[in-house]
Amino acid sequence: GAVVSQHPSWVICKSGTSVKIECRSLDFQATTMFWYRQFPKQSLMLMATSNEGSKATYEQGVEKDKFLINHASLTLSTLTVTSAHPEDSSFYICSAHLQGAVNYGYTFGSGTRLTVV
């Protein structure tokens, strides 16, 4: 089945540094990638939607200059948290929408736990 590989699983970084999270679709082409943020014991909050080769569409309230999303190919999308602060600590999850999927499938990465100290 379709698999999205998300790395790293967890990362600890110092305030002010940048962190890059990668999501790769291993056996399919992901024309659309969704990036979510999840706070403890809460639901997933959509941050942005990226389509291959075009600029990401950010949800209201999400700073596009802080959360840089790149979807340069059909198999790779990245989220870079720039100048990270402790309040950026969260669980980040990507999800790929399968191109032309007859079952309208969505496949999720395993998530990245970011801790900013």
Place this chain on the structure above:
Amino acid sequence: AQSVAQPEDQVNVAEGNPLTVKCTYSVSGNPYLFWYVQYPNRGLQFLLKYITGDNLVKGSYGFEAEFNKSQTSFHLKKPSALVSDSALYFCAVRDMQAGNMLTFGGGTRLMVKP
């Protein structure tokens, strides 16, 4: 706009008993409905979906869900709960007329006690 409500933050059930996790939705068009399960510090795993066809949908791990259009509900059910079913469950909806974005409910924590 599309929305999903999971009215219960937590559901407790004894092992071997049937379980129900509730979900109601609101869309302007026809819905695609999904259930996902999340274990600690992990991504979401797909359980089942309703696109069209039979209202009763069978999915992974013995779970099933019933689409009820008149009540705009899509409750998740399992005849006999296992301790290993304890996890966080999310209902999600996609409005067919609103692109391919999923909207998630707030999640329901299922606790199955031995």
